[in-house]
Amino acid sequence: MTIQTLPLAVIAVQQQAIRLCAQMKTIAQVDQVFELVSKLISMLDDLDPVSSAIYETVLERRTALLKARQEKSPPPQSYYPVRVKSEQSRTQAASGKRDPERWGRKRRLGDMAALPPHVRDCFTEGERAVLYIVAADIRQNGSCRCTNKEIGDRAGVGLTTTRNALRKACQHGLLSIQHREQWRGKNLANILRMTCQRWLAWLTKFRPALGFHYHSKGVKKTVSSETFSKKNQNRQPAPYPKNSSTGGLQPFAKRKQLLDNG
Secondary structure: OOHHHOOHHHHHHHHHHHHHHOOOOOHHHHHHHHHHHHHHHHHOOOOOHHHHHHHHHHHHHHHHHHHHHHHOOOOOOOOOOOOOOOOOOHHHHHOOOOOHHHHHHHHHHHOOOOOOHHHHOOOOHHHHHHHHHHHHHHHHHOOEOOOHHHHHHHHOOOHHHHHHHHHHHHHOOOEEEEEEOOOOOOOEEEEEEEOOHHHHHHHHHHOOOOOOOHHHOOOOOOOOOOOHHHHHOOOOOOOOOOOOOOOOOOHHHHHHHHHHHO
16 A cells, blocks of 8 residues: 555544654653554554554654653653763773874974964864964965865864864954855855954964965875876877978978988
């Protein structure tokens, strides 16, 4: 039985049950949805997939709420499975293996003195590396339009460190962030602009070449998979003009002609 062959009354009850399923947080609300599901089952001879899914969802939610009441714990707020807690402590997790290349890049860029002294101590080493990347793009292009993931990869830090650095920079009045949201689509990358005149003066005086030709430093370039012969196999040499001494022939043809005549 498909949805197209169901009576309109059954479809209306299903839609009402689905709306209530998204709102049920207490056992009373679950019981209300369960009454609708029981009514739905009585209206059908064969249980269709939609009604079966609603029935299973109501039973799972009721079981979870009853278990939370017996254990005197708060009910689950999400339908997603709870992630198993790691046996490692935060110190052990933070001291795991790191990529030496990213680690070295973060330490190198974090010590580049891209921030003025009055705010340098407010940021960690990784956050200073992030702001170095942002300042380099702003000096070279007028604004930074990279995503947080791209900035973090270039600075050698994670996504959380990148977000923390940008948030703290906005709080200290160093940057302005323009969000570019799209309707029914993935948001575009934010536009970052420098608003602190003291920071601009610092970069002009102590880091005048910051950002220029940065794309060749610290970031791997993609190597072309084509060989030199493949790139040049379709390239034809430019012919000589026909009114020249060679009459449109190439130099090697001219040499062969001279040898034949000699």
